[in-house]
Amino acid sequence: xxAVKWAHKNLFSGVWxxxxxxxxxxxxxxxxxxxFDWMIFxxxxxxxxxxACLVPDAGACWPFVTANLKQFIYxxxxxxxxxxxxxxxxxxLAGLVPILIPSxxxxxxxxxxxxxxxxxxxxxxxxxxxxxxVGVETSLWxxxxxxxxVAITGIVVxxxxxxxxxxxxxSEMPVIRMLSIGFIEFWRAVPLITVLFMASVMLPxxxxxxxxxxxxxxxxxxxxxxxxxxxxxxxxxxxQAIPRGQYEAARAVGMSYWQTMGQxxxxxxxxxxxxxxxxxxxxxxxxxxxxxxxxxxxxLGQVRAQLSDPxxxxxxxATTGYVFAALxxxxxxxxxxxxxxxxERRLDTGHGKN
Amino acid sequence: MSDKSKIMIGVENxxxxxxxxxxxxxxxxxxxxxxxxxxxxxxGSGKSTLIRCINRLEAHQQGxxxxxxxxxxxxxxxxxxxxxxxxxxxxxxxxxxxxSVLDNCTLAPIWVRKMPKDExxxxxxxxxxxxxxxxxxxxxxxxxxxGQQQRVAIxxxxxxxxxxxxxxxxxxxxxxxxxxxxxxVMVELALDGMTMVCVTHEMGFARQVANRVVFMDQGEIVxxxxxxxxxxxxxxxxxKAFLAQIL
Ligand SMILES: Nc1ncnc2c1ncn2[C@@H]1O[C@H](COP(=O)(O)OP(=O)(O)OP(=O)(O)O)[C@@H](O)[C@H]1O
Ligand SMILES: [Mg+2]
Numbered sequence: 001x002x003a004v005k006w007a008h009k010n011l012f013s014g015v016w017x018x019x020x021x022x023x024x025x026x027x028x029x030x031x032x033x034x035x036f037d038w039m040i041f042x043x044x045x046x047x048x049x050x051x052a053c054l055v056p057d058a059g060a061c062w063p064f065v066t067a068n069l070k071q072f073i074y075x076x077x078x079x080x081x082x083x084x085x086x087x088x089x090x091x092x093l094a095g096l097v098p099i100l101i102p103s104x105x106x107x108x109x110x111x112x113x114x115x116x117x118x119x120x121x122x123x124x125x126x127x128x129x130x131x132x133x134v135g136v137e138t139s140l141w142x143x144x145x146x147x148x149x150v151a152i153t154g155i156v157v158x159x160x161x162x163x164x165x166x167x168x169x170x171s172e173m174p175v176i177r178m179l180s181i182g183f184i185e186f187w188r189a190v191p192l193i194t195v196l197f198m199a200s201v202m203l204p205x206x207x208x209x210x211x212x213x214x215x216x217x218x219x220x221x222x223x224x225x226x227x228x229x230x231x232x233x234x235x236x237x238x239x240q241a242i243p244r245g246q247y248e249a250a251r252a253v254g255m256s257y258w259q260t261m262g263q264x265x266x267x268x269x270x271x272x273x274x275x276x277x278x279x280x281x282x283x284x285x286x287x288x289x290x291x292x293x294x295x296x297x298x299x300l301g302q303v304r305a306q307l308s309d310p311x312x313x314x315x316x317x318a319t320t321g322y323v324f325a326a327l328x329x330x331x332x333x334x335x336x337x338x339x340x341x342x343x344e345r346r347l348d349t350g351h352g353k354n
Numbered sequence: 355m356s357d358k359s360k361i362m363i364g365v366e367n368x369x370x371x372x373x374x375x376x377x378x379x380x381x382x383x384x385x386x387x388x389x390x391x392x393x394x395x396x397x398g399s400g401k402s403t404l405i406r407c408i409n410r411l412e413a414h415q416q417g418x419x420x421x422x423x424x425x426x427x428x429x430x431x432x433x434x435x436x437x438x439x440x441x442x443x444x445x446x447x448x449x450x451x452x453x454s455v456l457d458n459c460t461l462a463p464i465w466v467r468k469m470p471k472d473e474x475x476x477x478x479x480x481x482x483x484x485x486x487x488x489x490x491x492x493x494x495x496x497x498x499x500x501g502q503q504q505r506v507a508i509x510x511x512x513x514x515x516x517x518x519x520x521x522x523x524x525x526x527x528x529x530x531x532x533x534x535x536x537x538x539v540m541v542e543l544a545l546d547g548m549t550m551v552c553v554t555h556e557m558g559f560a561r562q563v564a565n566r567v568v569f570m571d572q573g574e575i576v577x578x579x580x581x582x583x584x585x586x587x588x589x590x591x592x593x594k595a596f597l598a599q600i601l
Contacts, residue, residue, distance in 0.1 A: 243446075243448075245444060245446050245448035246448060246450065248411055248442075248444070248448065249442075249444065249448035249449070249450070250450075251411065251437065252409055252411060252437060252440075252441075252442035253437065253438075253441075253442075253461075253462035253466060253510075253511070253514055254434045254435075254437040254438040254462065254466045254514070255461075255462060255465060255466055256434070259465050259466075263461060263465065264450055267452050268450075268451070268452050271452065
C-alpha cells in the first residue's frame with residue numbers, strides 16, 4: 001500500500017521522528033475534539049437572551065453573536081442609513097473581484113475606479129453630508145466597517161506612497177534621499193500606539209483653536225503614513241534585487257527615469273516582494289484593532305463593547321466574542337495569503353524558466 | 355573611408371576619474387559615418403568606460419564628446435537625444451526578463467519614439483527576422499539560449515533605428531558554439547553600412563569588418579591602425595605583448 005509506505009517514510013522513519021509523530025497525534029487528539037465540541041456540539045445556537053446560554057457545560061454562546069451582528073458589522077451607524085454601508089461594501093466588491101481575477105479585461109480602468117473613484121464614492125456614501133444624504137458622524141461608525149475603512153485606506157495609500165519613498169531613498173538627489181530616509185526612519189521608530197495617541201490626543205493641542213478635524217480621519221492618516229514607511233522598506237528590498245544592467249539597458253534606449261521605473265524596474269521589483277507586501281498588508285489589517293485605544297470601535301472594540309450589554313452577560317460571552325472576532329480576522333488574512341500564493345505561482349509561470 | 359564623410363562620434367581630450375583612479379587619459383577618437391571601429395585591450399584598460407561615456411551611461415570630467423552633432427553635457431535633453439541614436443549591446447544581454455521578446459523590442463519605440471503599437475510590432479518582427487529568430491517572438495528571454503538572447507538584444511537595439519551601434523564584448527558571456535551566430539549577425543549589420551563601435555577580442559571579426567582597430571591599455575589609446583597594419587606590424591611594445599597573448 002502506498003499510504004503505508006508513505007507513512008513509514010515520512011512519519012516513522014526513525015525513533016525521533018516516531019516520537020514526534022506520536023506526540024503530535026496525541027496533541028491533536030486532545031485539542032481538536034475539545035475545540036470542535038466547544039464551538040459546535042456543546043454550543044448554544046439559538047435564544048434571545050443570556051438565559052439560553054446559562055446551561056451547565058454549555059460551549060460557545062452563538063446567539064450573543066447573532067443578536068449583536070448588526071453592531072459588529074456597522075457599529076452604531078443609524079438603522080435607516082445602513083443601506084449606504086451595504087452599497088459601499090457592494091461597490092467595493094464590484095471593483096475588487098474583477099481586479100483580482102487575472103483574465104478580466106480593462107485592468108487599468110478597474111484600478112482607476114478602485115483607487116480614485118471608489119474612495120470618493122465611499123466617503124460621500126458613508127459620511128453623507130451632501131444634499132440628499134444625512135450626515136453620519138464617524139463616531140457612530142464601528143465594527144467591521146471601521147476595520148475595513150482603516151485597513152483599506154492603509155493598503156491603498158501605503159503601496160503607492162511606499163513605492164515613492166523607496167524610490168526617494170535610492171534617489172541620486174540628496175535632498176529627496178534625505179527627506180525619504182528621515183520620513184521612513186521616523187515612522188518606523190515610533191510604535192503604532194504612540195502614533196495613534198499623538199494623532200488623537202496631541203495633534204489637536206497644536207491645531208489653532210476652532211480648527212478640528214475628525215478623530216477617525218486623523219487615525220487614518222497616522223495608520224497610512226506608518227504603513228507607508230514599512231512598505232517603503234519592503235519595496236526597497238525588491239529594488240535592490242534588480243541588476244544594474246536592467247537600468248542601463250533602459251537608459252541606453254533613451255527611456256526616462258519614470259519610464260524606466262514604471263516599465264522595467266518596478267514590475268520586476270514588486271514581483272519579487274509580493275510575499276513581503278502581503279505580509280505588510282496582513283500586519284496592517286490586524287494592527288487596525290489598535291484604534292480601539294483612542295476610542296474608535298473597530299470589530300474587536302465593538303465585540304468588547306457588546307460584552308457589557310446586560311442582556312448578554314454570560315460566563316462564556318467573552319470567549320465567544322473573541323473567537324468570533326478571531327475567525328473574522330483569520331478569514332480576511334487567510335484570504336490575502338492564499339491570493340498572494342496564487343499570484344506568485346501565476347507570475348512564475350509567465351516568467352519562463354529564467 | 356573618405357575623410358569627407360560626416361563625423362558621427364568625436365571624442366576630444368577626454369579624461370575621467372573614479373575618485374583618484376584615472377580611468378580614461380586624454381582620449382581622442384573620431385568615428386565617421388559608416389565606419390566600424392574595434393576596440394581591444396587588456397581587462398581593466400577602460401574600454402567599457404569609454405563606450406559607456408559615448409552614450410553617457412558614465413559621465414566624463416574633462417574634454418568633449420560630440421555624438422551626431424550633439425555635445426554631451428549634464429543636459430538631460432541632449433543625453434536622451436544621443437541615447438536615441440546610439441544602440442547599445444551589452445555583454446550580459448540585459449533583456450527585460452518580465453517581457454516577451456516582442457515586447458522587449460517594441461518597448462522603446464513605443465515609449466521613446468512614440469510609435470503606434472502595430473507599427474512598432476511590424477518593425478520588431480522585421481529586425482527579429484534579420485537576426486533569424488522571428489519564431490521566438492512570443493517567448494520570454496529566460497526561455498532562450500545565450501546566443502538567441504544576444505541576437506534579441508541586437509534586434510531590440512536596432513528597433514530604435516539608431517545611427518550608431520555600440521557593442522561591449524557581446525560574445526564574451528557566450529558558450530563557444532553560440533559565438534558564431536552572434537558574430538554573423540554583427541557582420542551583416544556591418545554590411546548594411548551601420549556605424550559601429552565594438553569592444554571585442556574576436557580578432558577574426560576585427561580583420562573581417564573593422565576599418566580601424568583601437569588598442570587601449572591603462573586608460574590610454576596606445577595604438578590605432580587599420581586591421582592589416584595592426585595585426586601584421588604593430589608599433590607599440592604593449593600592443594605586441596597583447597597580440598602575442600591573444601592570437
Ligand atoms: N564604477 C566604478 N568605480 C570605480 N572603478 C571602476 C568603476 N567601473 C570601472 N572601474 C575601474 O575602471 C577600470 C576600467 O574599467 P572598464 O570596465 O572600462 O575596463 P574594460 O577595459 O572594459 O575591462 P574588461 O575587459 O574587464 O571589461 C577598471 O580598473 C575598473 O576596475
Ligand atoms: Mg568591459
